[in-house]
Amino acid sequence: MIDITQEIIGSSLRIATPLALAALGELVTEKSGVLNLGIEGIMYGSAFVGIATAAQTGSLSAGLFAGFITGAVAGLIFAFATVTLGVNQHVAGLGLTLFMISFCNTANRIIFTSDGGQVRVDPWQPFNFGGPIFSQYWMTYATFLIAVPFTWWLLWRSGLGLKIRAVGENPEAADVAGIGVAKTRYTAIIIGSLLMAAGGAFITLAFVGTFTINIINGRGWVALALVIFGRWKIGRLLAGAALFSVVNAGQLQLRLLPSFSDVPFEILLALPFLAVIIGLAVSGRNVPYPGAYLKPYKRL
Amino acid sequence: MNSVEGVAIASRGGAPSIFLSNITKAYGETVALSDVSLDLRTSEVHALLGENGAGKTTLMKILYGLTQPDSGQIKADGVALQINSPRDARAAGIGMVTQHFSLVKNMTVVENIALAIARTFSLDLDSVRDAVVAASTRYGLEVPPDAIIGSLPIGLQQRVEILKALMSGCSYLILDEPTAVLGPQDIDSLLEVITQLRSEAKIGVVLISHKMAEIEKIADRVSVLRRGKVVSSSLANGITSKELITLMVGEQESGVVLRSESQSHGRDPILVLDSVVVKMEIGGLNNVSLDVRPGEIVGIAGVSGNGQTELVNILSGTLSIDSGTIAVEGATLTQNTPQLLMRAGVGMLGEDRHASAVHALQVMENLVLDCVDNFATKVQLNRKKMLEHCESAINQFEIKATAKQVFGTLSGGNMQKVLLARLFSRKPKVAIISQPTRGLDVMATSYVRSLISKARLDGTAVLLVSEDLDEVLELADRVAVMYRGSVIGVVDGANASREKIGELMAGIVR
Numbered sequence: 001m002i003d004i005t006q007e008i009i010g011s012s013l014r015i016a017t018p019l020a021l022a023a024l025g026e027l028v029t030e031k032s033g034v035l036n037l038g039i040e041g042i043m044y045g046s047a048f049v050g051i052a053t054a055a056q057t058g059s060l061s062a063g064l065f066a067g068f069i070t071g072a073v074a075g076l077i078f079a080f081a082t083v084t085l086g087v088n089q090h091v092a093g094l095g096l097t098l099f100m101i102s103f104c105n106t107a108n109r110i111i112f113t114s115d116g117g118q119v120r121v122d123p124w125q126p127f128n129f130g131g132p133i134f135s136q137y138w139m140t141y142a143t144f145l146i147a148v149p150f151t152w153w154l155l156w157r158s159g160l161g162l163k164i165r166a167v168g169e170n171p172e173a174a175d176v177a178g179i180g181v182a183k184t185r186y187t188a189i190i191i192g193s194l195l196m197a198a199g200g201a202f203i204t205l206a207f208v209g210t211f212t213i214n215i216i217n218g219r220g221w222v223a224l225a226l227v228i229f230g231r232w233k234i235g236r237l238l239a240g241a242a243l244f245s246v247v248n249a250g251q252l253q254l255r256l257l258p259s260f261s262d263v264p265f266e267i268l269l270a271l272p273f274l275a276v277i278i279g280l281a282v283s284g285r286n287v288p289y290p291g292a293y294l295k296p297y298k299r300l
Numbered sequence: 301m302n303s304v305e306g307v308a309i310a311s312r313g314g315a316p317s318i319f320l321s322n323i324t325k326a327y328g329e330t331v332a333l334s335d336v337s338l339d340l341r342t343s344e345v346h347a348l349l350g351e352n353g354a355g356k357t358t359l360m361k362i363l364y365g366l367t368q369p370d371s372g373q374i375k376a377d378g379v380a381l382q383i384n385s386p387r388d389a390r391a392a393g394i395g396m397v398t399q400h401f402s403l404v405k406n407m408t409v410v411e412n413i414a415l416a417i418a419r420t421f422s423l424d425l426d427s428v429r430d431a432v433v434a435a436s437t438r439y440g441l442e443v444p445p446d447a448i449i450g451s452l453p454i455g456l457q458q459r460v461e462i463l464k465a466l467m468s469g470c471s472y473l474i475l476d477e478p479t480a481v482l483g484p485q486d487i488d489s490l491l492e493v494i495t496q497l498r499s500e501a502k503i504g505v506v507l508i509s510h511k512m513a514e515i516e517k518i519a520d521r522v523s524v525l526r527r528g529k530v531v532s533s534s535l536a537n538g539i540t541s542k543e544l545i546t547l548m549v550g551e552q553e554s555g556v557v558l559r560s561e562s563q564s565h566g567r568d569p570i571l572v573l574d575s576v577v578v579k580m581e582i583g584g585l586n587n588v589s590l591d592v593r594p595g596e597i598v599g600i601a602g603v604s605g606n607g608q609t610e611l612v613n614i615l616s617g618t619l620s621i622d623s624g625t626i627a628v629e630g631a632t633l634t635q636n637t638p639q640l641l642m643r644a645g646v647g648m649l650g651e652d653r654h655a656s657a658v659h660a661l662q663v664m665e666n667l668v669l670d671c672v673d674n675f676a677t678k679v680q681l682n683r684k685k686m687l688e689h690c691e692s693a694i695n696q697f698e699i700k701a702t703a704k705q706v707f708g709t710l711s712g713g714n715m716q717k718v719l720l721a722r723l724f725s726r727k728p729k730v731a732i733i734s735q736p737t738r739g740l741d742v743m744a745t746s747y748v749r750s751l752i753s754k755a756r757l758d759g760t761a762v763l764l765v766s767e768d769l770d771e772v773l774e775l776a777d778r779v780a781v782m783y784r785g786s787v788i789g790v791v792d793g794a795n796a797s798r799e800k801i802g803e804l805m806a807g808i809v810r
Contacts, residue, residue, distance in 0.1 A: 153680075157681050157683065158676065158679050158680055158681055159675065159679055159681050160679060161681070162665055162668075162669070162681060163672055165661060165665075166658050166665075166669055169658045169659070169660045169661065170655070170657070170658045170659070172655050173657050173669070174658070174669065175638055176617070176618060176638055176656060177638070177669040177670035178638045178639050178670050178671075179669065179670075179672070288660075290660075291658075291660060299618050299619070
């Protein structure tokens with residue numbers, strides 16, 4: 001029993017890694033008053049570009065770097081559309097996601113699967129510090145030991161964070177106080193996109209070592225829900241990620257049990273999503289959205 | 301009361317049929333209305349005049365059931381009325397068009413009116429449409445019945461609002477500053493509509509306004525509110541606009557204002573505006589030239605809506621200028637952005653304290669918003685330094701709050717003190733201070749005014765924009781009067797007479 005519990009916790013941490021990274025990225029973005037629905041597409045793009053680069057160069061690090069570049073470029077395009085041009089954030093974000101997914105699928109077909117093959121790399125291997133809980137990929141350690149505290153520090157203890165929160169709540173007041181609203185939002189969107197890209201690259205470069213169609217499989221949307229579930233607070237956001245991951249890891253274990261062999265696996269597969277929906281329904285009411293959520297800012 | 305009833309005999313309107321008597325209403329410590337009595341009649345345009353905060357809107361909200369008076373009563377034809385909601389008001393024949401329209405933007409004109417008047421479960425839009433067409437012909441209010449509200453210009457949306465009120469059967473119509481949102485042509489046609497409603501449909505119109513020209517043109521009777529009291533109620537043709545402005549801004553109060561000699565004589569001005577033009581559809585600035593010297597308070601007076609807001613906005617950097625120059629300490633600014641203005645030493649207290657701060661942030665965070673980088677060592681915020689800075693500001697400015705309290709939970713007076721602390725801790729060379737005491741209680745008001753005087757003694761050049769003429773006269777060394785987007789005259793503050801300023805506010809230059 002203890003073994004299974006440890007297995008579940010260990011595998012939860014792995015499952016939670018890309019979710020936590022993407023949700024942190026979305027949190028930074030939304031704190032500046034911008035909703036980035038390109039999250040799923042940015043994860044997809046960096047997952048593909050990451051593994052494609054790693055396969056060509058033979059270097060996983062080069063792949064991760066390429067994933068970051070993909071995220072930064074996508075973030076820049078999204079920021080230009082929503083901040084500079086004032087395009088509707090839903091439209092720009094969904095458009096970005098649709099484009100990234102189709103583009104990567106097409107590129108994948110042309111480069112890798114036209115001859116019936118599949119892109120493969122030797123992924124990063126977990127570092128084992130003893131037991132299933134502490135046998136994790138370096139990116140998982142980095143996520144929980146570096147990215148989480150960094151994001152907290154960035155938003156609540158850095159000068160940039162104060163500016164981000166100010167432009168996300170009341171851009172007029174921030175502008176009069178001499179804070180560059182556009183500059184701050186660009187910065188927040190790009191930092192956010194880099195975190196999302198890290199989440200996407202983790203999946204291909206560490207988790208699976210290959211790329212298949214639909215590899216992100218809605219993880220971006222789950223991360224988006226986690227931000228609302230977490231009411232824009234890091235602790236709650238991580239609790240949401242943990243809930244989803246534990247249910248997910250649990251259902252993976254259940255599938256191995258003989259007594260569950262008759263249950264269609266799709267039902268078990270749906271359980272973590274169901275948990276997020278229920279969680280959202282319970283905690284997603286009267287959420288304190290940032291004051292300038294979805295509102296482009298323009299001077300008079 | 302006597303004067304009000306005395307006028308009744310002479311008025312061209314019908315017999316008074318709605319009486320508001322001895323209405324008192326306070327919000328916290330601020331008394332919005334004190335013992336106000338007023339009567340309304342059909343077939344009459346009754347203008348309600350007063351500065352912002354004089355109580356006009358509160359009075360009409362009480363009549364329309366949007367808020368309840370603390371004491372006093374409303375009577376219709378001698379029977380006491382209990383108006384607890386707009387629904388009760390409409391049942392009593394009272395309709396209102398507020399400044400913010402209550403129309404559903406993505407529905408058609410007919411659908412919007414159906415929302416207000418249809419009383420049956422099954423909706424017969426065709427019959428509502430017929431009724432709309434009939435009513436719009438009858439009242440002379442032409443509207444396109446099938447147009448989507450959001451696609452209509454603001455003047456037409458307002459007509460729909462008026463038509464909606466009329467069709468729900470009102471015989472009294474309250475219009476809250478209806479011309480504030482309109483351009484000149486729309487204003488003319490609205491005034492025609494109002495005249496027609498009075499003469500032909502026998503509607504009693506209450507027109508809240510502070511534009512003299514339109515009051516002179518169409519009002520039958522004028523009541524002036526000042527600081528929550530009716531100071532005059534008389535026939536419109538027996539009173540001049542100069543008298544009205546004097547009533548609105550008040551008589552000279554007794555007592556000499558104690559003011560130290562201005563330190564500014566002979567010194568070069570710090571802030572110089574030269575022929576500044578801002579072109580806007582409504583309002584804007586028209587060739588404004590103005591200068592402020594160190595150690596001097598220049599007060600801006602004027603009936604609201606004559607360019608004061610635009611003046612403040614160009615100096616905060618949120619409204620760019622079309623031509624002319626702004627110079628600080630002899631250096632002309634290439635562009636009036638917030639960053640450049642702040643770097644040049646211009647500080648700002650905006651007219652709306654809610655728009656000037658971030659409610660969700662802590663007091664100490666708001667206090668450093670305009671100089672975040674000074675409180676960050678490299679990129680890390682120095683929370684300890686922020687806390688010390690905030691605590692010294694809390695002491696110095698007598699702010700009743702803790703450093704880590706969320707700003708939005710503060711009272712108006714304390715919000716204003718935080719913003720003033722932010723302004724003065726930068727030691728600005730020029731301080732632009734707009735409506736500093738609006739909505740504050742007596743204690744907070746006098747404290748805020750003392751801070752402004754102190755800044756003057758410290759050698760700051762202060763531009764004070766206020767709708768409270770007493771405030772301007774109490775504090776300013778010179779008073780510049782704005783009228784239709786220009787500075788129409790500058791009067792020496794020490795011997796400024798209200799009469800002279802009142803003339804200028806009405807646009808009379810001799």
